[in-house]
Amino acid sequence: MPAYQVFNRTTGDSFTCNGDQSVLKAMELVGKKCVPVGCRGGGCGFCKIRVVEGDFECGKMSKAHVPPEALAQGEVLACRIYPQADLTIECVPQPVDAIVEQATRAKQTTTRPMR
Amino acid sequence: MKKGVMRPGHVQIRVLDMKEAVEHYTDLVGLIETDRDDQGRVYLKAWTEVDKFSVVLRETDQPGCDFMGFKVLDEDTLVSLTQGLKDFGLEVEEIPAEELKGCGRRVRFTVASGHAFELYADKEYTGKWGVTEVNPEAWPRGLSGMKATRFDHALFYGPNLPEVLDVFTNVLGFHLAEQVMDPDGNRIAQFLTASMKEHDIAFIHSDEPGQLHHTSYYLETWDDVLRAADLISMTDTSIDIGPTRHGLTHGKTIYFFDPSGNRCEVFCGGDYTYPDHKPVTWTADELGKAIFYHDRVLNERFLTVLT
Ligand code: FES
Numbered sequence: 001m002p003a004y005q006v007f008n009r010t011t012g013d014s015f016t017c018n019g020d021q022s023v024l025k026a027m028e029l030v031g032k033k034c035v036p037v038g039c040r041g042g043g044c045g046f047c048k049i050r051v052v053e054g055d056f057e058c059g060k061m062s063k064a065h066v067p068p069e070a071l072a073q074g075e076v077l078a079c080r081i082y083p084q085a086d087l088t089i090e091c092v093p094q095p096v097d098a099i100v101e102q103a104t105r106a107k108q109t110t111t112r113p114m115r
Numbered sequence: 116m117k118k119g120v121m122r123p124g125h126v127q128i129r130v131l132d133m134k135e136a137v138e139h140y141t142d143l144v145g146l147i148e149t150d151r152d153d154q155g156r157v158y159l160k161a162w163t164e165v166d167k168f169s170v171v172l173r174e175t176d177q178p179g180c181d182f183m184g185f186k187v188l189d190e191d192t193l194v195s196l197t198q199g200l201k202d203f204g205l206e207v208e209e210i211p212a213e214e215l216k217g218c219g220r221r222v223r224f225t226v227a228s229g230h231a232f233e234l235y236a237d238k239e240y241t242g243k244w245g246v247t248e249v250n251p252e253a254w255p256r257g258l259s260g261m262k263a264t265r266f267d268h269a270l271f272y273g274p275n276l277p278e279v280l281d282v283f284t285n286v287l288g289f290h291l292a293e294q295v296m297d298p299d300g301n302r303i304a305q306f307l308t309a310s311m312k313e314h315d316i317a318f319i320h321s322d323e324p325g326q327l328h329h330t331s332y333y334l335e336t337w338d339d340v341l342r343a344a345d346l347i348s349m350t351d352t353s354i355d356i357g358p359t360r361h362g363l364t365h366g367k368t369i370y371f372f373d374p375s376g377n378r379c380e381v382f383c384g385g386d387y388t389y390p391d392h393k394p395v396t397w398t399a400d401e402l403g404k405a406i407f408y409h410d411r412v413l414n415e416r417f418l419t420v421l422t
């Protein structure tokens with residue numbers, strides 16, 4: 001299986017990915033964290049990236065996270081793409097979730113006396 | 116059971132690829148395929164369940180949950196609960212018998228969190244799988260994978276939790292078993308039950324409506340949970356977290372994903388509740404511990420990865 005280089009131009013990370021491996025899996029295997037890891041099944045949209053350069057094959061992805069307009073802009077789910085050439089990717093900003101915010105805020109504002 | 120809702124009866128899960136999904140829920144989780152229909156849906160059940168199916172898979176291009184159904188005592192109960200839903204101001208949709216094969220008529224409604232639920236009174240009684248009704252053996256041979264014993268509950272994310280609580284408690288007769296409160300007194304999580312189980316259904320607040328966090332399947336022992344973890348590794352299945360213990364409900368658990376990214380849980384144990392029990396309360400500043408009792412830190416993936 002040919003191996004390709006994936007370069008994340010947002011974070012500067014690069015790693016090797018085989019043609020039969022998803023970009024997300026290859027990243028996880030070398031211990032990098034430059035793309036958020038969610039379900040690894042094309043369902044949650046957590047690992048969304050933009051491919052700026054390079055060919056790839058694409059598995060099934062949730063239309064909720066990659067509607068046709070987004071796909072046309074090169075937006076894909078890293079857990080569902082398999083490189084066919086060296087790839088340059090970039091991060092897509094993630095929406096901040098309310099509950100994480102809420103809980104983090106709770107943690108900050110509830111102070112307990114130290115003993 | 117106060118108003119005649121007995122138990123979670125079924126859930127319809129959307130998957131991207133039917134073949135992969137069936138393999139996941141049968142070979143790995145251990146459910147049993149019981150039927151298919153002309154829409155291409157696949158019907159599954161766990162071995163201790165007496166009715167024909169509890170999990171229905173539907174292939175489409177957007178994973179998630181179509182609806183969850185509760186079985187009620189009888190037709191009279193169905194009629195009175197339907198009236199209750201209407202009086203509450205909810206629109207109800209009548210789904211004819213046999214739209215799901217082997218299931219009687221269903222009454223579907225969507226609550227303010229954006230999730231669709233159904234009530235029904237009849238489903239084909241096929242009995243526990245692989246054991247006889249009279250003098251049954253302890254368990255059947257020939258089960259696969261994790262050998263899940265039943266579809267137990269689901270957790271949903273969405274807005275308007277107070278209104279959802281109102282429907283489930285006042286119209287459907289559930290009671291609030293556990294809750295998470297933020298410093299301003301908002302309930303950001305609610306675990307509801309129609310039984311003695313600590314939850315038959317749970318909701319966590321999020322602004323985005325209609326999201327599925329997980330469907331959950333019951334195992335007998337902690338050893339079974341560990342064995343489930345082994346199977347997740349053996350099959351290179353996407354793992355979320357575990358084996359560990361929850362603070363909420365104190366269940367012993369492991370989370371993983373189906374091939375379309377829908378989160379699944381298998382768990383054992385957990386507290387019990389009666390309608391006279393006060394809700395167990397966790398505070399938002401201890402949310403990390405409430406969710407994963409050993410880690411005690413907020414796990415962003417667990418809180419935000421949804422379908
Ligand atoms: S990790 Fe969920 S879509 Fe890729």
Ligand SMILES: [Fe+2]
Binds near residue numbers: 268270331380
């Ligand atoms: Fe659960």
